Amino acid sequence: MSRTTAASSYAGSYARVRAPRPTVFDASSPVPARYLARLLDAELNHGMPAQRRLGRVLSAAGRHRLPTRLLGQVVRVRRRRPRPDLDDLLGQVAAAWPGLAARTDRLPPTPPLLRCALVERSAVGMVFVFGEGELPLLVLKRALGERSLAGLQRERAALVALAGHGLAPLHLGEVGGHWVQEALPGLPLRLSPVRPGNAPTLLRPAPFADLDRALEGIAALTARPGPPPETLVALLGRAAAHPLSPTAGRAVASAIVELERLGVTVLQHQDVSAQNWIVDGQQLSGLIDWETCSPTGTPGIDSVEAAVSVLEHGIALERWSDELVVEVFGPAWESSAYFEGTREATARAVQAAGLAAGLAEPFTVAYFAGRLGRKLAEPASQSLGAGALAAMLETVARSFS
The missing domain is CATH 3.90.1200 (Aminoglycoside 3'-phosphotransferase; Chain: A, domain 2)
Known part of the structure; x- marks a missing residue:
């Protein structure tokens, strides 16, 4: 039974990691874990590594790409727990999919089987929603306080102002208490050493x-x-x-x-x-x-x-x-x-x-x-x-x- 017709029947298998940020992800698919490995690779590349403790080690790691596919396999080897709240959120995304897809040409017309990863930032909860590809299709954001709400309001206003000009993600609406935007294709800019x-x-x-x-x-x-x-x-x-x-x-x-x-x-x-x-x-x-x-x-x-x-x-x-x-x-x-x-x-x-x-x-x-x-x-x-x-x-x- 597809999640589109019976979203409540879906039950993911969620694991937790602490780096690059505390994250809960659906480990029943390799896709979210591999994406987290790519985020860790990007964090080491442009996170000011030589400034930190173990600077020599971290800066050396940042200069070279991590084996993200292998690292993704390692990341999945975690104790798994149910997260009914994330299952329900994905069900709501699937139910809202026709309206979301009508606002951008980057989404397929019907929802694929959805997986997700919840990245817990200090003030904003970010949910990356994946389909069948290696990169997320959507990014969902939820404020965790008044200050972060003001920031998300600024972001939404900016995305609306820039809509249609290809300079920023499109704001697609709200689902399950989260503001939804399209995920841009690609990864963070890769940096080279400067001497x-x-x-x-x-x-x-x-x-x-x-x-x-x-x-x-x-x-x-x-x-x-x-x-x-x-x-x-x-x-x-x-x-x-x-x-x-x-x-x-x-x-x-x-x-x-x-x-x-x-x-x-x-x-x-x-x-x-x-x-x-x-x-x-x-x-x-x-x-x-x-x-x-x-x-x-x-x-x-x-x-x-x-x-x-x-x-x-x-x-x-x-x-x-x-x-x-x-x-x-x-x-x-x-x-x-x-x-x-x-x-x-x-x-x-x-x-x-x-x-x-x-x-x-x-x-x-x-x-x-x-x-x-x-x-x-x-x-x-x-x-x-x-x-x-x-x-x-x-x-x-x-x-x-």
Whole structure:
């Protein structure tokens, strides 16, 4: 009997693992376990491994792909228990399938046999729903508190605003107290190690071209009249009070002026790190996890954040220190095609919002000064110290002077 006709008769066989996050998954199929193995592989690849305890071991593991098929088999060897709540949720998904499939061409018209994995994040429960393929078809999210509810509301608003533009998953509705979105095809962006010796010759991975176009599209689609983000202006004020060279001090002061008279805001993702890029082959399928987005962001800053985040995580695949990051960042920013492309992409995103391309420079300074300001305001907020963040800001300001 199919789950479509008698969903309540389905009884999965669920196992539990603790990494990369506490997860309950249907072990009666190998598919959820293999996907969890892929998530663990991605976690090791771009989870700042060299910064952690056992850094050498973890960074070595992160540079090389895990045997995910074998690891998936090992993961399934767990004590199994029933989870009637997940069985019932899958039944509700199957019953709602015609309406879900009508909103996206990525779902088959009738529901396949469904399996799932529940990933327990700190504030959001995420259920990955699988059919017959190796990757999930749907992602279901449920808030576990008021703060996370606000984040999911922001995400839903962003997905609705971007619907039909191929930049983010489609929001498909609600099922069983969960908000449902399509699962984008692919896996998180795979990172390569970055070393001091190759910093001046760094190139941009192929998916950056798709990301650039996506961020330009978001800027063009969501540009609205409005005041600048007050929090960013405040963070720049903190950075300006930090001991800086005259060149950097003037650059920050100019950025504050430009932000304060900025009359345009855009939807800003605000967490464009590698785990939120979904890549299918060499193509970007879209950006996920919009829970921390801002509808009143600054044009171009996502472009800079994406490049800096990928660079820093690439450094952490070898070894990690404030001194090493500064050593790599300087020549990479000044000489590499990697950051030359970033500066060009930032200018195009600014222009897409209807602004002069020259504003890309003060907005880029604002990003680096904002990181420094946040570190000074919230010491635990950054993986780098204030000295390293100030040095990066100095490099950027000097290049624009």
